[in-house]
Amino acid sequence: MNKGSKILLSSIAAVTLSTTFLGTSGLTFNPTQETVVYAKAKQATLIPGSYKVGSELKPGRYTITSSDGSSGNISSMPKKSLHGDTINEILGSETDMSQVPSVTATLAKGDKVKIEGLTSATFTPVKKRNKKNNTALATGSWIVGKDIKKGKYTVTPVDGQSGNFIVIPKSTFGDTTNEVLGGDTDMSQVPKVNVKLHNGDKVEVAGMTQVNFAKR
Structure with missing residues (x-):
């Protein structure tokens, strides 16, 4: 006997699960299929x-x-x-x-x-999100693997600008970065910072139009 079940969960995302089970001979087994539809x-x-x-x-x-x-x-x-x-x-x-x-x-x-x-x-x-990007990120919050490729980078601000550059690691044991990028060293600004980005890390750019990434 075949049984079909469909569950709809709705909040930010609507998740549809459909499952077909093998019950009698002559029927083939269809693996569970999951479709996620985001609001x-x-x-x-x-x-x-x-x-x-x-x-x-x-x-x-x-x-x-x-x-x-x-x-x-x-x-x-x-x-x-x-x-x-x-x-x-x-x-x-x-x-x-x-x-x-x-x-x-x-x-x-x-x-x-x-x-x-x-x-x-x-x-x-x-x-659209550009997961192949490896050159720049504008003001905002970004996810490594969705908005920029993972890897080792040297990060710099746009000439003449300063602002906050933050990396929040996905892993509990990952490295956190929190720097004010800029040219005014008397104000504890740094002209560049080296980072290693992993998939799932969160990158925040604030107070400046963008930061540039150079592979290292």
Whole structure:
């Protein structure tokens, strides 16, 4: 006798499990198949205010920009503080004032987002991730193996810019990096840093438009 079971789990992701079992002779066994369908981010424009992801803003991965080029603050607080992406940036075009044109992050249901000083902020869904990238990452939160290849790199900021560069290892025993990249050594900035990135590590770039990676 054949039995089929289908289970639907829905939150940020919808998981469909379908299983066919061998019961009588003459039937073939089909291995368990698992299909994961992630909730898709949806384009949104939000004016200044505080928002909870899941209502005015769908969960998902976004690149966030100022809608009209004005400058102001964008911040987020993840519901799961140890795992979620945190944003704290000044969006704008004056890079010498630590403003950045965009920031990319994954926002989960329950995360809080705050917009201040901007006419409005545009949230554009990220449709593709470049796992073969090995040259640069812009402002935001990134995963090694999804947004950049694993390997050994020397990391430098864009000329004339400074900001935070952080690596949070996936492994409990991995190496953590937390440096302020820049040219002002009197302010404890460093011009470059060597890192070894492993798949699953999280890379955060803040306060500068991008960092450059050179293989070593």
